[in-house]
Amino acid sequence: xxxxxxxxxxxxxxxxxxxxxxxxxxxxxxxxxxxxxxxxxxxxxxxxxxxxxxxxxxxxxxxxxxxxxxxxxxxxxxxxxxxxxxxxxxxxxxxxxxxxxxxxxxxxxxxxxxxxxxxxxxxxxxxxxxxxxxxxxxxxxxxxxxxxxxxxxxxxxxxxxxxxxxxxxxxxxxxxxxxxxxxxxxxxxxxxxxx
Amino acid sequence: xxxxxxxxxxxxxxxxxxxxxxxxxxxxxxxxxxxxxxxxxxxxxxxxxxxxxxxxxxxxxxxxxxxxxxxxxxxxxxxxxxxxxxxxxxxxxxxxxxxxxxxxxxxxxxxxxxxxxxxxxxxxxxxxxxxxxxxxxxxxxxxxxxxxxxxxxxxxxxxxxxxxxxxxxxxxxxxxxxxxxxxxxxxxxxxxxxxxxxxxxxxxxxxxxxxxxxxxxxxxxxxxxxxxxxxxxxxxxxxxxxxxxxxxxxxxxxxxxxxxxxxxxxxxxxxxxxxxxxxx
Numbered sequence: 424x425x426x427x428x429x430x431x432x433x434x435x436x437x438x439x440x441x442x443x444x445x446x447x448x449x450x451x452x453x454x455x456x457x458x459x460x461x462x463x464x465x466x467x468x469x470x471x472x473x474x475x476x477x478x479x480x481x482x483x484x485x486x487x488x489x490x491x492x493x494x495x496x497x498x499x500x501x502x503x504x505x506x507x508x509x510x511x512x513x514x515x516x517x518x519x520x521x522x523x524x525x526x527x528x529x530x531x532x533x534x535x536x537x538x539x540x541x542x543x544x545x546x547x548x549x550x551x552x553x554x555x556x557x558x559x560x561x562x563x564x565x566x567x568x569x570x571x572x573x574x575x576x577x578x579x580x581x582x583x584x585x586x587x588x589x590x591x592x593x594x595x596x597x598x599x600x601x602x603x604x605x606x607x608x609x610x611x612x613x614x615x616x617x618x
Numbered sequence: 619x620x621x622x623x624x625x626x627x628x629x630x631x632x633x634x635x636x637x638x639x640x641x642x643x644x645x646x647x648x649x650x651x652x653x654x655x656x657x658x659x660x661x662x663x664x665x666x667x668x669x670x671x672x673x674x675x676x677x678x679x680x681x682x683x684x685x686x687x688x689x690x691x692x693x694x695x696x697x698x699x700x701x702x703x704x705x706x707x708x709x710x711x712x713x714x715x716x717x718x719x720x721x722x723x724x725x726x727x728x729x730x731x732x733x734x735x736x737x738x739x740x741x742x743x744x745x746x747x748x749x750x751x752x753x754x755x756x757x758x759x760x761x762x763x764x765x766x767x768x769x770x771x772x773x774x775x776x777x778x779x780x781x782x783x784x785x786x787x788x789x790x791x792x793x794x795x796x797x798x799x800x801x802x803x804x805x806x807x808x809x810x811x812x813x814x815x816x817x818x819x820x821x822x823x824x825x826x827x828x829x830x831x832x833x834x835x836x837x838x839x840x841x842x843x844x845x846x847x848x849x850x851x852x853x854x855x856x857x858x859x860x861x862x863x864x865x866x867x868x869x870x871x872x873x874x875x876x877x878x879x880x881x882x883x884x885x886x887x888x889x890x891x892x893x894x895x896x897x898x
């Protein structure tokens with residue numbers, strides 16, 4: 424586990440994400456695209472109809488969130504991660520098209536993890552329930568597609584030092600599985616314990 | 619007969635929606651601070667520190683501490699000597715939700731049917747459970763219930779022969795299945811007894827009890843302690859990153875049931891535990 428955060432700037436190349444390991448603390452800078460349930464369903468329809476996507480996934484990071492309304496003077500309302508598994512049926516479509524990262528919370532399916540390893544994409548966890556703090560890292564926000572979906576519209580966010588942890592790396596690491604094994608009663612303080 | 623104007627109900631419902639979504643209850647904050655002290659994983663402690671910091675920022679700025687401002691669930695204890703004037707209590711509550719979610723900059727998350735997923739645009743209808751009580755009081759308890767953790771909740775109709783051991787296993791299995799998805803550290807509401815829907819409703823109501831306040835029945839209080847200990851042995855930890863603090867509290871509510879039945883419902887609430895209460 425990295426003691427100091429790793430600073431990454433989007434768009435990300437394969438070389439940027441290859442050194443990342445499960446449990447690494449990362450600060451993301453640059454652009455994140457927001458999309459959740461309804462936006463993913465529409466992107467799938469767009470792909471099937473041969474229409475362009477709201478953004479080119481190549482090198483980009485998608486953030487699974489649906490923000491609350493912003494108070495005047497704020498770029499974005501509170502915006503924490505939503506449960507990523509609901510996007511599992513759609514994620515491989517974007518990963519195959521060059522997506523390099525996803526930010527959410529909760530476990531991913533075997534199919535998604537396999538697709539990430541095959542095409543080169545990592546899954547980051549953000550701490551759900553820290554929506555007010557995460558929104559502070561968002562400096563600018565624009566709706567780029569599906570405005571009629573309201574909170575579920577696709578937004579382009581410009582972020583600074585957005586705090587995430589690597590959950591699934593390119594090598595089969597899984598923070599949820601490993602973290603739990605390390606701290607299951609009986610294992611604390613053994614070789615599984617943190618240094 | 620005591621008369622209460624529907625407009626007063628609307629006013630307090632508006633305030634409850636904003637309060638529940640912007641200020642964590644004191645008892646829940648204390649539980650989080652205790653968990654921070656007891657958590658043994660460094661990453662786990664970092665997660666809890668961020669949660670506490672987030673709660674402070676949200677309360678200072680009066681913004682939602684979680685973007686999922688939830689279903690607006692209300693438990694209404696209405697005295698038999700109370701009459702609402704001006705409109706029906708149901709529409710007075712919906713109007714309060716409409717205003718609270720708009721004026722409080724809260725997200726509108728309700729769609730008009732699971733099939734036709736058009737947003738109702740104002741977070742109505744509220745989910746309202748009425749309980750008639752004696753007297754002239756009116757108590758409203760709001761729970762802003764996030765969907766991430768609600769989705770990981772479960773109900774099972776156990777048999778009397780399977781009994782208590784199966785009930786305990788089911789509670790722990792539900793939390794293991796939820797893992798990181800329900801956003802631990804959790805508050806766990808457990809309802810046992812009644813027919814099918816009663817167990818689910820008890821589990822939800824159990825979440826509104828002040829965090830960690832034991833059931834007055836000593837047997838159920840022991841069961842709560844035992845379940846909390848077993849849940850925290852799983853290692854899931856804060857945010858599911860691994861740790862010793864998977865749940866902050868387990869609240870069990872029980873109700874009479876049928877000679878053939880042992881229903882058990884487990885309703886999970888994430889670390890953004892949003893509840894507020896007022897007596898008119």
